[in-house]
Amino acid sequence: MKYNEEFFETILEYTSDAIMICDRNRHVVYITPNAYKISGYGPEEWKDRDTFFFLHPEDKEFMLKRHQNLLASKQNNSSEYRTIKKNGEIMYCECKTTPLPDTENYLQVVSMRDITERKLMEMDLLYHKNRHEVLQNSLKQFSDDLSGVMKLAEFEIRLLREIETVLPGSNPSILTSFPMDLRDGELVTVANKLLIKLGDLQQEPYILTLQQEAISDPMETIWLETIAHYGMMLFENLNIVDNLMVQLEKAKHQEETPQWMLRMIFNLQEQQRLTLSSDLHDTVLQDQIELYRRLESLLQRKEIEQEQKAKLFQIEQGLLDIIHEIRTTCNNLRPPLLRELGLQMSLVNLFDYIQLSSTYKIHFISEGLSELSLNEEETIGIYRMVQDLLHSAEESAAIECTFDFKYKRNCLKMIYQDNGAGFSDAVRLTSFRQRAKSLGGEVEMIPRADEGLQVVLTLPLTS
Numbered sequence: 001m002k003y004n005e006e007f008f009e010t011i012l013e014y015t016s017d018a019i020m021i022c023d024r025n026r027h028v029v030y031i032t033p034n035a036y037k038i039s040g041y042g043p044e045e046w047k048d049r050d051t052f053f054f055l056h057p058e059d060k061e062f063m064l065k066r067h068q069n070l071l072a073s074k075q076n077n078s079s080e081y082r083t084i085k086k087n088g089e090i091m092y093c094e095c096k097t098t099p100l101p102d103t104e105n106y107l108q109v110v111s112m113r114d115i116t117e118r119k120l121m122e123m124d125l126l127y128h129k130n131r132h133e134v135l136q137n138s139l140k141q142f143s144d145d146l147s148g149v150m151k152l153a154e155f156e157i158r159l160l161r162e163i164e165t166v167l168p169g170s171n172p173s174i175l176t177s178f179p180m181d182l183r184d185g186e187l188v189t190v191a192n193k194l195l196i197k198l199g200d201l202q203q204e205p206y207i208l209t210l211q212q213e214a215i216s217d218p219m220e221t222i223w224l225e226t227i228a229h230y231g232m233m234l235f236e237n238l239n240i241v242d243n244l245m246v247q248l249e250k251a252k253h254q255e256e257t258p259q260w261m262l263r264m265i266f267n268l269q270e271q272q273r274l275t276l277s278s279d280l281h282d283t284v285l286q287d288q289i290e291l292y293r294r295l296e297s298l299l300q301r302k303e304i305e306q307e308q309k310a311k312l313f314q315i316e317q318g319l320l321d322i323i324h325e326i327r328t329t330c331n332n333l334r335p336p337l338l339r340e341l342g343l344q345m346s347l348v349n350l351f352d353y354i355q356l357s358s359t360y361k362i363h364f365i366s367e368g369l370s371e372l373s374l375n376e377e378e379t380i381g382i383y384r385m386v387q388d389l390l391h392s393a394e395e396s397a398a399i400e401c402t403f404d405f406k407y408k409r410n411c412l413k414m415i416y417q418d419n420g421a422g423f424s425d426a427v428r429l430t431s432f433r434q435r436a437k438s439l440g441g442e443v444e445m446i447p448r449a450d451e452g453l454q455v456v457l458t459l460p461l462t463s
Contacts, residue, residue: 017113024106026051026067038114040086051110056082056090070108074101080115092119094305118308121298126315128219128291133322135223136288138166140329142227143276147269152201152238159231163210166223170214175207182207185232187225196228199235206235219287230276237268262438263377270380288326292319335383343379344369347386347403360393360418361400368407378461381439382412388432389416389455396420398452412459419452429455 018035020028028046036042039054055063059081070077078096085091091114098109142162149155156174163172175195182188182197182205189195189212196208208228215221295316299309338346344366351362374382386403393401398420406413429445432455436443441459448454 017111020051020110020112022051022108022110024071029107035112038085038091038112039083045086054083054085056084058082070097070099071106074099080119090116092116118304122308122312122315125291125295125298125312128217129315129319129322131217132219132288132291134166135219136322136326136329138162139223139226139276143230143273146230146234146272149234150238150265152235152242155231155234155238159208159227162227163208163224167210167214167220170210172208172210175209176201176204178205178207185225185229187221187228194224196224198228198232199239201239222287226276230272233272237272257434257437259437259440262434266381266384266435266438267377288319288323292316292323295319335380338379338383339376342370343372343374343382346379346383350383350386350390354390358390358394360398362390363400363402365402365404367405369405372407372412372461374461378439378459381435382414382459385432385435385457388429388435389418392429392432392453393418393420396452407461410461412457412461414455414457414459416455416457417452421452 016034018038019030019032020035021030022028027048028051031043031046035046041054052060052063063079063081066077066079076096076098078094080092080094083091083093094113094115096111100107100109142158145158146155149158160172160174163170178195180190182195184197184199187194187196192212193209194212194215198206198208200206208231215224295312298304299312299316304312335346335350341349347364351364355362389401389403396418398418401416401418401420404415404417406415433443436457436459439459441457443458444456446454446456
């Protein structure tokens with residue numbers, strides 16, 4: 001079947017790609033009409049001009065080198081670059097060039113496609129992935145840091161520093177007086193300021209304030225609300241602690257913190273961890289999963305080139321890693337099914353999980369532990385102490401460690417041993433000692449030269 005020249009001209013006129021034939025000096029010999037629509041420049045503006053005239057300045061040097069390599073190699077070439085349309089808009093293009101070295105003046109066939117929508121979507125996905133990672137890491141680090149904060153001044157410094165770091169230019173500060181009545185935790189806008197009341201201090205409002213324009217994305221608002229919600233609980237707890245410090249002042253001649261105070265502190269910490277775990281799960285994790293689904297849907301589009309799919313696949317894998325990290329953080333903040341499974345099965349699950357990534361071997365021995373009935377405070381307390389010892393084993397480069405539990409006559413005894421090095425209980429196991437004391441237990445730590453550490457925990461149980 002024969003086709004006339006008019007038929008081919010019609011096809012070229014309606015194809016979505018701009019087709020050009022250029023000479024050695026990149027001057028147009030032939031160009032399809034849709035190139036004018038794509039660029040905004042008319043036929044006279046293309047005439048006798050270097051086709052690179054509307055390239056983005058930052059991409060011009062790269063494209064010049066690409067053209068030189070194409071002339072020298074005589075091989076097909078493809079690349080992505082930015083152009084500036086006549087109206088000033090930046091357009092992302094995908095260019096495929098086929099050289100014709102045997103033609104007069106070395107002609108090249110150039111196919112140019114507008115991929116702006118796809119590139120903006122990719123950049124948006126990558127931005128949200130990276131931003132989610134920053135916000136998630138911020139929440140995790142903020143939680144870890146505040147677990148040891150015991151004074152309001154320390155909390156204020158840490159809070160303002162975190163907000164300024166994550167939201168540059170926000171200029172956060174604390175107000176201790178305000179003409180309007182605000183509800184605790186309510187995010188309000190006044191002029192160009194965002195205000196969140198964290199509580200009351202000596203019958204005066206304690207308000208976090210920052211510049212509204214510092215927040216540019218809804219997920220940053222969620223992050224701020226989560227930080228503020230966590231801060232509200234800690235602020236309230238610190239107020240209680242400040243009041244109780246008056247009682248501690250009376251007992252200042254005692255060398256150690258009273259048991260009732262340690263018990264209260266650890267209970268407050270667990271409540272804060274539970275709330276933060278729920279916030280992470282219900283906000284940041286769900287946003288990440290939704291972002292992953294959008295990316296998965298994008299990967300199924302047939303018009304996306306294989307090379308671009310490979311890049312998007314890498315982003316997808318990075319999102320899966322972040323989702324896994326968030327879930328791990330939530331589980332560490334509040335171990336799942338701890339109350340339902342009981343202490344023994346929860347420890348089995350913990351050891352199995354740690355063994356997947358640790359370099360040391362864990363031995364677990366228990367006698368009468370499955371028959372033991374513990375209250376929630378005792379269960380979480382023992383679980384956290386085991387976590388402290390596992391962290392100690394990792395820090396001391398132990399090769400193996402052993403947990404030996406025995407329950408007799410309303411008394412739980414745990415003997416822990418490892419073969420690590422460089423033991424320093426003052427640095428690594430202070431939390432372990434304090435938790436044991438808060439539950440009325442006794443601890444004996446026996447560092448053994450070149451043989452690691454032995455810890456004996458004796459815990460009377462009255463459940």
